[in-house]
Amino acid sequence: MVVNNNIFDREFVVLDGAMGTMLQARGLELGGIPEVLNITNPDMITEIHKEYINAGSNIVYTNTFGANRYKMKDAGHSVEELIAAGVSNARKACEGTDTLVALDIGPIGQLLEPTGTLSFEEAYDMFKQQIIAGKDADVIVFETMTDLLELKAGVLAAKENSELPILCTMTFEQNMRTFTGCSVSAMALTLEGLGVDAIGVNCSLGPKELKPVVEEMSKWTRLPIIVKANAGLPDPVTNTYDITPSQFAEYMEEMLEYGVKFVGGCCGTSPEYIKSLVEMTSSHKYVKTDKTIEAAVCSATDTVVINGPRIIGERINPTGKKKFKEALLNNDMDYILNQAVEQVNGGAEILDVNVGLPGIDEKEMMIRAIKGVQSIVEVPLQIDSTIPEVLEAALRVYCGKPIVNSVNGEEKSLDTVLPLVKKYGAAVVGLTLDEGGIPKKAEERFAIAEKILNRALEYGIPKENIYIDCLTLTASAEQDGVVETLKAVNMVKTRLGLKTVLGVSNISFGLPNRELINHTFLTLALENGLDLPIINPNVATMSGSVRAYRLLKGIDKNSQEYIEAYNNVATGAAKAQTVVSDKRDLAYAISKGLKNEGADITRELLKEKDSMEIVNDILIPALDEAGSKFEAGKIFLPQLILSAEVAQAAFAVIKEEISKNGSQTVEKGKVVLATVKGDIHDIGKNIVKVLLENYGYKVIDLGKDVDYQEVVDAAITHKAKLVGLSALMTTTLVSMKETIALLRENNVDCKVVVGGAVLTESYAKEIGADYYAKDAKESVDVAKLVYGE
Amino acid sequence: MQIQEIELKAVNRAEAYRYMGFGNTEPDENIMKIIDEKEKELLGVMRPKFIFDCFDINKNDKGVELIGTTLTLKGEAVSNHLKDCDKAVIMCATISQDVDKLIRQNEISNIFGALVLDGLANAAVEQLCDVAELFISATMPEYNRTWRFGVGYGDFPMDTQKEFLNILNAPKYVGVCANDNNILTPRKSVTCVIGLSKKEVDGEASCSKCNFKDKCAISKEGGSCGGKQ
Structure with missing residues (x-):
């Protein structure tokens, strides 16, 4: 359904005010489910909508904020019934007016992985159900969101199951971040990329306090901005809000200059506040912002602006690395995560993630790697694969705005990769090669870069999201090529005005003292306009060159970053000696x-x-x-x-x-370890893992919140004679029992050892475990027993 | 309803050592240095917050009803806890998601660091609750308060968690949710009930009143997990 009344043609769009406040004033008990009223008291809901419409709202939000299947579990009505009734009540209230109905969607009410146990895919599914149920609305609104990944799941569900315009607002605190640490820039970069129609803020603060948030947001987006503020701050004793409708409008007026087009109220606001917004906006014009946005990528918490050379860490890549390949074959995620932490400590600002290896399911591994790496480091990622399916799987679950590595000048590549880049709002690396291979001359590579740029623009990808890789050739084999690469970088940078990427380390292949060549080439490339060197940041001279370059070029103002990086080096060494x-x-x-x-x-x-x-x-x-x-x-x-x-x-x-x-390590036996389904406390299991590994056992660590079947599958695949299960809470002991039952049902030939704070030996027996280990040391004793040592 | 964000300048180290598993002993100098560093990291990322609301209560066959809400606190233990009270405060406290992340990071490459942080974080969230209790008392000086009674303690059902958080609007105001197994997320979070009365009430938790008094290892060694022996 396409909106018949184009809301974006209006100068300003006035939204409604609080629903919850109005319902409580009408006697809704705390803890009561507001959405049920859509069915039990539709007149009351319609009446509230009408009050806002009479006050001048151009859009009213349906009473469906929490109408998802988690929150509505005990509501006595299905999500479909509650949402259909909600939309119908709002529609009824709008009859005879040009006010539109927005399907209101709030947070699910459970935290996503890794802090919580809800997966991205489950979240997507829940939102999809709501969106389909609300198909008769005119607009979809996501509001009060704090987790960028949850919001992304919602936006994708909306985009893929509806044609309606999408408005998104998140809730920021005074520190300019949401509870989950999402920054304003990350929100704007990610959501504009995903193609929503307007973004903004709602709730938590009054309009006065939200001003800096809105100002910051305006720097990172070209989209119209939404502000749905609270009626000031609540009085801690009376719970009443502290600003009047006219003050509310005055503060909101101050934000119009930042490109605010949608105005409304959240907690504590009433039709009076909306009325004052209608009056206030009537004397203004929407300030459209046609600004250029700086090239930047982000995770939810960290935004990396490419306004100088930024280091991309190259180490998460199995090419030429025996240990890495082994880790991939063994599903050893910790190895990859360690590489991530090490590189960030070495100075990487973005990490390339490549898990391509014959014999593994690259798509599944990529999803695990992206989720895993994002759960422990803050830096943005570069998704590196030659398979479009793998790229798309990673783009879906990535939280923030990533880089796609890569597209090239071949028609097939352009036609498959660029639509993904556009859909998910990523930045993309364009390799200057095509059907004819890598051209020798700089001019030819430049021509391919230009072709990639033009094609990307046709797909609607903004220029600032295209980074060109002019390709490093090995100096030992193609010495003349070095100068051509540098020249091409320079041309792309100065003539096309695009950011540039280069994998640096390849230059020295086959030569002695590779570090020296790498380091010198890096410096030359930086001087020719390289923005994103892909290097091994753990080599001090490599990350050091980038830092020194930034200082010498005046990018690192007052040498601050440089001093921060090196000031403690000397004292650190002295400390280590003591x-x-x-x-x-x-x-x-x-x-x-x-x-x-x-x-x-x-x-x-x-x-x-x-x-x-x-x-x-x-x-x-x-x-x-x-x-x-x-x-x-x-x-x-x-x-x-x-x-x-x-x-x-x-x-x-x-x-x-x-x-x-070249000799083989002696392995005493395999042990599958898991923290059971529903439980997220895995420190105990991780301690057991360290001890078992020390004693020479190979641990297959399935992590936390592990499905019963996954444990069974791992025990069978790895032929593990011992399975260790951990649970900390009484509520998850039942998962332990179920996991053991499933192992027995499948006749898996293994012993089971269980442990965890609330377990007792007798309970362990009762649920069918073979052994109970009261601590990590005892689990080693059990392993020795099972493997006969 | 009130929300407060506070700053903790140091973690109660004796408590933290106990959570880490040192019993009542003090770690040696080498370990102490690591704990010092980890404490700094923890204090750098945590954002201690609590939210609470106070309700009149009505005791009936089903349990203790919080008037004006849909919630009835069930179980003998909590009814007994509130037996002399006129009001009940329900509270949720957390030291935030970033702590979970910090522990997760340490678990990858430094499991000892993770263990230390976990213990420090447990101590910190209890300290936060102590501060919250004092704050609550200060806002209602005419009342005496009971010690805090955790959701899930004794026969107080864990499945109260979702409704409890919903009444406080805790997901929105302090970012605390429960998963399908009623485990609070972020992990270092607490939900509890505090009784208020104009009469004298039992304001201090102690081992003698605890459900676990017969099986508790800490108590056997002469220690206590917060209250007195």
């Missing part, structure tokens, strides 16, 4: 929890001892000793864990040595 004790003894390091020293000593020891000798004669006895002290109550859990971590660092050094020598 920790090193005289006793260069691995057992001592383990007992005292000296992690770095443990790794260093192991390196030294490897010069004189065989690796298995170190494991059997030093590491395992030291761990055993820590274990016995723990059992005897001489040390406590934290000391045990700290010792385990030191041992883990020592094992890492040993494993590296073993893999260098």
